[in-house]
Amino acid sequence: MANLAVVGQSVYRKDANPKVTGKALHVGNIEMPGMLQVAVLRSPYAHARITRIDKSKAAGLEGVALVMTGVDVAKMPGVDPYYGPAFRDQPILAVDKVCYVGDPVVAVAARDQRTAEDALQLVEVDYEPLPAVFDVLEAVRPESPLVHERHRPAKAFADLAHVKAGQQSNICYHFKLRTGDVDKAFADADRVFEDTFSSPPAQHMPMEPHVTLVYLDEQERLNVWTASQSPSYVRTELSNTFSIPMHHIRVRVPYIGGGYGAKLYAKLEPLVTALALITKKPVRYALTREEEFLTITKHKVITKIKTAIKNGSITARKCEVFWDTGAYAEIGPRIGHKSGYTAAGPYRIPNVWIDSYCVYTNHVPAGAFRGFGVPQVIWAYDSQMDIIARAIGEDPVEFRLKPALEEGESFATGTLVRSFGIKEAIRQAARAIEWSKPRPVQTGTKLRGKGIAAGVKAVLTPSISGAIVIMNADGTANVLSSTVEMGQGSETTMGQIVAEELGIAFDQVHIVQPDTDVTPYDTITAGSRSTYHMGNAVRMAAVKIKAKLFEVVAAKLEAHPDDLVAGGGRIFVRGMAERGMTISEIFLAKFGSLGTTLAAEAVCQPTAGHMDPETGQSEKCTEYWFPSATAAEVEVDTETGQVKVLQLFSVGDTGTAINPRHCEQQLLGAAIMHLGLTLFEEMIFDEGQLVNGSLLDYQVASIKDMPESFRPIVVEVPHETGPFGAKGAGETGALTVAPAIANAIQDATGVRIRGLPITPEKVLRALAEKKGEALPQD
Amino acid sequence: MTIRSFDLLQPRSLAEASDLLLKHRDEARPIAGGTTLVILMKQRAVHYPYLVDLQSIPGLNRIAKEVDGIRIGALVTHRTVELSRLVRNSFPVVAEAFSTIGNVRVRETASVGGNLAHADYRLDPPPALLLLKSEVTLFGPGGSRVIPLKDFFTGMYETALEAGEILVDVKIPNMPTGSKAVYLRHSALSANDWPCLGVAALVSKENGRVRELRLALSGLAATPVSVDGLEFVRDCSFDDSVLDRILGIVDEQIAPFYDLRGSEWYKRRMARVFVRRAIAQLESQA
Numbered sequence A: 001m002a003n004l005a006v007v008g009q010s011v012y013r014k015d016a017n018p019k020v021t022g023k024a025l026h027v028g029n030i031e032m033p034g035m036l037q038v039a040v041l042r043s044p045y046a047h048a049r050i051t052r053i054d055k056s057k058a059a060g061l062e063g064v065a066l067v068m069t070g071v072d073v074a075k076m077p078g079v080d081p082y083y084g085p086a087f088r089d090q091p092i093l094a095v096d097k098v099c100y101v102g103d104p105v106v107a108v109a110a111r112d113q114r115t116a117e118d119a120l121q122l123v124e125v126d127y128e129p130l131p132a133v134f135d136v137l138e139a140v141r142p143e144s145p146l147v148h149e150r151h152r153p154a155k156a157f158a159d160l161a162h163v164k165a166g167q168q169s170n171i172c173y174h175f176k177l178r179t180g181d182v183d184k185a186f187a188d189a190d191r192v193f194e195d196t197f198s199s200p201p202a203q204h205m206p207m208e209p210h211v212t213l214v215y216l217d218e219q220e221r222l223n224v225w226t227a228s229q230s231p232s233y234v235r236t237e238l239s240n241t242f243s244i245p246m247h248h249i250r251v252r253v254p255y256i257g258g259g260y261g262a263k264l265y266a267k268l269e270p271l272v273t274a275l276a277l278i279t280k281k282p283v284r285y286a287l288t289r290e291e292e293f294l295t296i297t298k299h300k301v302i303t304k305i306k307t308a309i310k311n312g313s314i315t316a317r318k319c320e321v322f323w324d325t326g327a328y329a330e331i332g333p334r335i336g337h338k339s340g341y342t343a344a345g346p347y348r349i350p351n352v353w354i355d356s357y358c359v360y361t362n363h364v365p366a367g368a369f370r371g372f373g374v375p376q377v378i379w380a381y382d383s384q385m386d387i388i389a390r391a392i393g394e395d396p397v398e399f400r401l402k403p404a405l406e407e408g409e410s411f412a413t414g415t416l417v418r419s420f421g422i423k424e425a426i427r428q429a430a431r432a433i434e435w436s437k438p439r440p441v442q443t444g445t446k447l448r449g450k451g452i453a454a455g456v457k458a459v460l461t462p463s464i465s466g467a468i469v470i471m472n473a474d475g476t477a478n479v480l481s482s483t484v485e486m487g488q489g490s491e492t493t494m495g496q497i498v499a500e501e502l503g504i505a506f507d508q509v510h511i512v513q514p515d516t517d518v519t520p521y522d523t524i525t526a527g528s529r530s531t532y533h534m535g536n537a538v539r540m541a542a543v544k545i546k547a548k549l550f551e552v553v554a555a556k557l558e559a560h561p562d563d564l565v566a567g568g569g570r571i572f573v574r575g576m577a578e579r580g581m582t583i584s585e586i587f588l589a590k591f592g593s594l595g596t597t598l599a600a601e602a603v604c605q606p607t608a609g610h611m612d613p614e615t616g617q618s619e620k621c622t623e624y625w626f627p628s629a630t631a632a633e634v635e636v637d638t639e640t641g642q643v644k645v646l647q648l649f650s651v652g653d654t655g656t657a658i659n660p661r662h663c664e665q666q667l668l669g670a671a672i673m674h675l676g677l678t679l680f681e682e683m684i685f686d687e688g689q690l691v692n693g694s695l696l697d698y699q700v701a702s703i704k705d706m707p708e709s710f711r712p713i714v715v716e717v718p719h720e721t722g723p724f725g726a727k728g729a730g731e732t733g734a735l736t737v738a739p740a741i742a743n744a745i746q747d748a749t750g751v752r753i754r755g756l757p758i759t760p761e762k763v764l765r766a767l768a769e770k771k772g773e774a775l776p777q778d
Numbered sequence B: 001m002t003i004r005s006f007d008l009l010q011p012r013s014l015a016e017a018s019d020l021l022l023k024h025r026d027e028a029r030p031i032a033g034g035t036t037l038v039i040l041m042k043q044r045a046v047h048y049p050y051l052v053d054l055q056s057i058p059g060l061n062r063i064a065k066e067v068d069g070i071r072i073g074a075l076v077t078h079r080t081v082e083l084s085r086l087v088r089n090s091f092p093v094v095a096e097a098f099s100t101i102g103n104v105r106v107r108e109t110a111s112v113g114g115n116l117a118h119a120d121y122r123l124d125p126p127p128a129l130l131l132l133k134s135e136v137t138l139f140g141p142g143g144s145r146v147i148p149l150k151d152f153f154t155g156m157y158e159t160a161l162e163a164g165e166i167l168v169d170v171k172i173p174n175m176p177t178g179s180k181a182v183y184l185r186h187s188a189l190s191a192n193d194w195p196c197l198g199v200a201a202l203v204s205k206e207n208g209r210v211r212e213l214r215l216a217l218s219g220l221a222a223t224p225v226s227v228d229g230l231e232f233v234r235d236c237s238f239d240d241s242v243l244d245r246i247l248g249i250v251d252e253q254i255a256p257f258y259d260l261r262g263s264e265w266y267k268r269r270m271a272r273v274f275v276r277r278a279i280a281q282l283e284s285q286a
């Protein structure tokens, strides 16, 4: 881009040094006098009524400050014992019944962790088991046991305002999209393809598990230090839950050790707040890794997808998507909606029918997970794209390129797409993997194959980011923003944007960490939205400051503000660097003193058009899109079923890259994460009981699992209203990894895997089936 | 996760350790590297008011060369075995087996004795040690006794150790002359995972003719399996009919069951694949 000083440069991350040297503050490092530690007793039943709790022995243990039950919470003045971003369905502690194995039942706060855990072993709870439901397809049937008797919408977010109080069903949210005449197209089709795909519940696995510290300050204000991706939301939720006015709640978030969606909305904060309000002591609760498994998961999803082909083109697609949201809806309805409407893919399809159901079961609650449900729907539609292409004898790359939407064409929702580099992403992926190079004939037991996958995610719309920029008289600036730095590099990106706009050096910008006493509202740090939304907010705030500076300079130098530019820590007349003033000179001129500041606020608030609840049609369903493509080459050991990923190229249209290295890191990091999810990650449940709930048995990808050749490719299709043309990159690399690998496996062996993860046993079974061997059931 | 409070008892001799174990019975447990025991105690899956620290007993952490083999003390770490020149030169298959365990942090801490005494069904070291007909020395109230490692494993997480007994060392007899051995492990999940199964094979030859084949496996039954009945593999080559017979014998002697790393069907298939591969690898080295 022309004439930019620091935007577009791969400057080093602001948080690198403090993290590498171990100096970065995390919630787990904060010590407070008299601080209590927490342990939580969890339900051993998937669904049961609590008939008795005896906490007397535990309460009598030396060092125990409080043993708290759900009934105790419900008795607190002004409290709503239930919370949640879509429905207020999740109790702070189980009140009358438990809804999954791991549901918190009793909390102990004690002087140290061991005493708290010792006390738990003294609590007695009696349960009366209730019928439970674990299979999402069973849970949607009317005769299935109900997880919740009634649904209470939360009304916390504008985009969820349409969520309804359904009743007598486990379906807590149903999204519908209808365009064209699907039945007719299927009747007229040359061929119809029908497949069912599944992907399992999985863990986010941030290095830092959830941790929250709450204390009352000298004014009895609620102070919350928490590892959260949504400080603004946490404040609102605590205000609503405990009837505390917002100015009496202060939520602060230091660096957090990864989030990936696990740390969105409220998690430990309501519980720790209740403990702190009752004990009037600082209280910290830090989850163990084992508890992390019982707190939040990636949605298990079953997708039934049916596609009509006429004259080699796709004429209709029908998708039924079932989201197992577990015992509490969490953000499942938003995922069912936002991912649901993309379930037919980034393709030109005249007739589309989508039903997306968010369904309660007696499993661990499922929530946001890097990609917000989109990887699960792409797993279905893009695996099927490949199945169809190979079945009708089309080249898989060409078969995608042909119907891939062009700039200005209509998405299935009726929204016209903009800044939509899907074709470019597919082409780059194909080029990187040398798609058109002829494949050698293979023999033996190690077969190689190549696969391409493509897909798109839409950014959450509407959402809001506010920022304040404060310029100091020495030419430095402070930025107040509630975007959480969790490793994604937003601090650095925001610093680059502000430095660029104010014409100062990157290291002259300080980003203030989220603190609801001072940093303005931000919807969430998630969904690849910060660079665009917060980036625009900080940029607009900086522009306002610049205008104020220009005003002073224009008056002083008798120049027109339009002729002024900022650069090198000065404001000067374009083309005449010597005719200008330093920032300090401007402050002196304006205030007659150098201790002063100039502040400006700005809010970025993209809006969405109304979406018809019956047809899913909307003039504008989203502010922008993230096109993604992945190319993979695999080697399949046909004797063991083991899949080795030899090459992986992660391609994403990020808009203009504010920091190219960061974009590359995001594409790679997301791909690594999804490599494990594709090949072996899965939370395995037996009647609601998690079987592999620790890192001894649940595996994530390690350095030894990395492909031999692994490269990110950044496609930059600028967005007209993005800051300097930027969109975002946090999830793009996650979207298309799984189908790319499955497609490569089919290319190598001819077998198709429809259920994630693609374990060696699944591949071997498929190979044996292909050979016509009789197989025992597993 | 915290551990309920316990007393760490630090005996200075095996006799003292054995007395302490006997005195406290079910309330006491030996602790070596603690890599397994501490996790179980932190999860509060088990609790022992007394831990008998074997690290305080001198002399258990040595690898000694003897005329007819080597002796590895119970407290020698996995990493020490993996890097030992003596083991690498004379028993490369043992070094190889220990080098594949978990990760380097675990290997630096975990002990040979702890690995065997834990008696998990899918450990890496047992196949290699069984292959070489290793013996273990156990010390208890009645003094020392030596038993074949084969008889040490009695069930899933169960061993021949009796009340008050401690595993003292493992004796590995010299490899038969003209023999080569190999250990192959298959991990079905991430590359760092516990093995789905492990296969160790030894072939000895004289004047280019096969004299003996030995096979030992883990992950394929409740205990590691040392395959019997392979005596017929003598003066023959590993042609298809011989291999088929070997695989048939293996199939009879294993009893795999479903776990996170595979079904019975899969493990039986993998036993065949990896036994074949192990033999092929030894043949190609010859």
Ligand SMILES: Cc1cc2nc3c(=O)[nH]c(=O)nc-3n(C[C@H](O)[C@H](O)[C@H](O)COP(=O)(O)OP(=O)(O)OC[C@H]3O[C@@H](n4cnc5c(N)ncnc54)[C@H](O)[C@@H]3O)c2cc1C
Pocket: A696, B029, B030, B031, B032, B033, B034, B035, B036, B037, B038, B054, B074, B100, B101, B102, B103, B106, B109, B110, B111, B112, B113, B114, B115, B116, B117, B118, B122, B123, B124, B125, B161, B165, B166, B167, B168, B193, B194, B195
């Ligand atoms: C993350 C991780 C990954 C692992 N991966 C693998 C793997 O891939 N392959 C594999 O084979 N193993 C694996 N292991 C297991 C590892 O090898 C064992 O943890 C280790 O061998 C135990 O040794 P330790 O000295 O720490 O035993 P401890 O934890 O101290 O003790 C284990 C058990 O043995 C008993 N015990 C210890 N020493 C003696 C003795 N001398 N006499 C009598 N009883 C005794 C203890 O009472 C206890 O019951 C893994 C472990 C971890 C934690």
